[in-house]
Structure formats: structure tokens, C-alpha cells
Amino acid sequence: MAEKWKERAVIVRQDEIATNVYSIWFQTEKIAGAAKPGQFISIFGEEGSRLLPRPISICEINKEKGMVRVVYRVAGKGTEEFSHYHAGAALFIMGPLGNGYTLKEKRALLIGGGIGIPPLVELAKQLNCERQIVAGYRDEIFLADALSKYGTLTIATENGSIGIKGTVIDAIKEKGIEADIIYACGPTPMLRAVKEYAAEKGIEAQISVEERMACGIGACLACVCQSKETDSHTNVKNKRVCKDGPVFQAEEVEL
Numbered sequence: 001m002a003e004k005w006k007e008r009a010v011i012v013r014q015d016e017i018a019t020n021v022y023s024i025w026f027q028t029e030k031i032a033g034a035a036k037p038g039q040f041i042s043i044f045g046e047e048g049s050r051l052l053p054r055p056i057s058i059c060e061i062n063k064e065k066g067m068v069r070v071v072y073r074v075a076g077k078g079t080e081e082f083s084h085y086h087a088g089a090a091l092f093i094m095g096p097l098g099n100g101y102t103l104k105e106k107r108a109l110l111i112g113g114g115i116g117i118p119p120l121v122e123l124a125k126q127l128n129c130e131r132q133i134v135a136g137y138r139d140e141i142f143l144a145d146a147l148s149k150y151g152t153l154t155i156a157t158e159n160g161s162i163g164i165k166g167t168v169i170d171a172i173k174e175k176g177i178e179a180d181i182i183y184a185c186g187p188t189p190m191l192r193a194v195k196e197y198a199a200e201k202g203i204e205a206q207i208s209v210e211e212r213m214a215c216g217i218g219a220c221l222a223c224v225c226q227s228k229e230t231d232s233h234t235n236v237k238n239k240r241v242c243k244d245g246p247v248f249q250a251e252e253v254e255l
């Protein structure tokens, strides 16, 4: 199994980059040294009553400076607590966790929805080929500057306030974007549409289904999703998103 660490990591900076969406850079040499795009870290709160950490995907990795960036939305007490810390504070984090994307040198289409967009930043940075990026937001956008540094960015919003009005698939069709491989991360309905689109086009799609994660460490089973293949240990068609994923080949999982 790949190596992972649990350590107390200092927050280098924290910023609110959109309403209720925060970005933290952690100083964490070992995790930064080992992390790959699509992996995540678990962050532990300091307030004792909540023992389960929050799994949050890695947005950027800076190996030279030994830093890792996560971008998260405040969606409960745990993430609310994280949003109150400033530079200089330290939190226990564990990682890198999960399997990450398998990078291929093919014309790439990166698709992200909402809080599934952050991992695409590091992925786009590390891919060494033509990159089209399609990001779908409800209304307010974030990380658009970071994404457009590493590829051609197309934005879709539900209400059409910015970019193309509609879903990420609407935007891909409207712009006639072509690709040989898809990497996606976002809410389940979006991933379902991406899976269908990739099957239609006959291209490979790697999808990250991290939305379903809870504990992030294999303990709670909240993240189980149905798979096509029977698991050799348990003999059932299940996969734990946090252990076997969060990135899967689209045809491997039922959404």
C-alpha cells in the first residue's frame, strides 16, 4: 500500500475564495512529496466531540515548498470549524489518501462540477498534452484563474450568469470540444451524464466520486458504491470510494 502520514500541519494561509468556499495551504513536506492529483487528505478538527476527520481533495501540490492546498465548501460543523483558523494555526491531517487519476498523454478533457472542481487544478498542471477544461458552477465561480493557466477553460453556469447557460455536457456540445480521454470530478448526476457521454463517444473516462465520502479512512462504510465486478474478499459488488477510489474508470461503477 502506498505510504501515508498523519501529522500536525501548519496552515500557511487560508482565504475565502467564494461564498462559503475556502482555500487552505498546509505546510506538509511528506504528504506534498508523495501526493498525486485526485488524491485527498483527511483533516481532523480540534474540537474533541467530532472524532471523524473530513476528507477533502487536494487542489494543488507544491513539492518544492512542501505544501498542499485544499479547497472546500463549508457544509457542516467540521468544515465550519476549519474555516475559522488563520495562518500559523496547525491541524492534524492524514494523507495522501485514495488512488488519484492515472495520467495519460492524450488529448484531455477535464470536467468539474461545483466543489469537484478543485482537484482539476493540479491534474491540469501535471498533464503534458492538450487540455480542455469545462467547469460547471451554480452561479458564483472560483479557481477560474488557476484553471485557465493550465488549459483552455470553458465555464457553464446553471443560470447563465457567466459563460454558457446549462450543464457541462451542454457546454461541451455547444463548443464542439473533442478529446481522447475524460477526467471528471463532481456531483453524482454530473458524473452520470459524463459516463453516458464518454460511452457514447467511445472514450475512456476516469471519474472521481468523492462526493460520497464521509470518514475517508475506511471505517464508516458511508461511501460504498455499487461496482460491476464482484469484490474478491467480500464477494459482493461493492467498492469503498475512500479506499478503492475516489477515482474509478467510469464503466467500473454504478452511479
Ligand code: FES
Residues within 6 Å of the ligand: 212, 213, 214, 215, 216, 217, 218, 219, 220, 221, 222, 223, 224, 240, 241, 242, 243
Ligand atoms: Fe467512511 Fe469510506 S468514507 S468508509
